[in-house]
Amino acid sequence: MRDMRIFDTNNTVVLGLIGFGGFLAVWTLLSLSGLIPSLFLPSPAAVVERFVYLLNHRFAGGTLVDHLGASMLRFAGGFGLAVLVGIPLGLLMGWFRLLDDIVTPLFDAVRFIAPIAWVPFAALWFGTGIGGPIMIIFAGAFPPCLINAYRGAKFADPRLIEAARMLGTPDRRMITEILLPSAVPSIIAGLRISAGLGWQSLVGAELIVASTGIGYMMVQGQGNVSTTTVMAGMIGIGIIGLVIDVVLRRVEEAILRRRGLSA
Known part of the structure; x- marks a missing residue:
């Protein structure tokens, strides 16, 4: 085998x-x-040549590494906020029926709005500062975090829940010691989806409401009719996105293997 x-x-x-x-x-x-x-x-060789050049020379205010660094900082802020809010809220909704009934109608109405649709509000509220892209990343990354945490909580082993109730376990411990461990595989799977959507949302945001970052660099390349710059930026986006997904996939495999759910 x-x-x-x-x-x-x-x-x-x-x-x-x-x-x-x-x-x-x-x-x-x-x-x-x-x-x-x-x-x-342009040819692949020309794009690769431009990619290497941008790694060591400034364009639109910074090197390719500088722009990717600014983008990753925004991504970390928006994605981290989505995780901090979405996972606890999903677990709480999975346990407290009243909270589920209150939040679900609003969440279902908002989650189908494309993250890029929030760009006008982000530009009005935050200008070209870091708040706008973080808001848009959050809009893309938040729904998968909440949905998968909620789904994982709902599929918790009812026998464990019943046994804990018989022992008089308080709600806080029920959530942290039963629902959360049961929901971990679902949460990790949701994080992969969330990270992908958040990274895509970031690039869309930077095309409009940023003065640094890989999206901004690509817009400046378009303005200078430099197709090689735009395509070099796309390569950078793809590499970082792939690295994020590989890291989360390894985490998912390790957790499933530890739980005996994967070979």
Whole structure:
């Protein structure tokens, strides 16, 4: 079985490399064919060259690392706030029926509003400061945190709950010692979704209401008709997003393995 899993993993990696290589080949052929002007579709080599250049040279007020750092700081603020509010609130809603009845109608009405729709309010309330992007990231990251914590609390083992009630366990300990441990796998899965939505929301926010960050750098690249700068920014966004997802995936696998829920 172990050998089979290794074979499957290696097979997946090979197929992924084939797909990526095919994408680069098509991109290179299109850029060299002249069908699309290089101004609008530069070659992969030109984009990589620009990416390396931006790592060491300032553009729109900072290097690529500086802009990514500013973006990650905003992301940490918005995502962290979503976690701090969404997970406890979801657990409390899963335990207290009255709170569930009060919050759910408002939450269901608001959670379908796209995070980017909050941009005008963020610009009016916070201008180009850090508050606007944090607000928009929070709008994207908050719903998955709450929903998965709530769902995890609802699927807690009823036998444990009944036994704790018979022993007279107070609500606070019921939530922290029964609901929270039961909901951890669901919460971690929700964090992956939340982080992805939050990171996407951040870039959208920075395109409009920021004076630093990777989104701002891309807007300045567009204004200078520098397609390579825009695409280098996209590569940076993809790399950071991938790193965030890989870290959360490893955390999820470790927790599931510890609980005996994964091989």
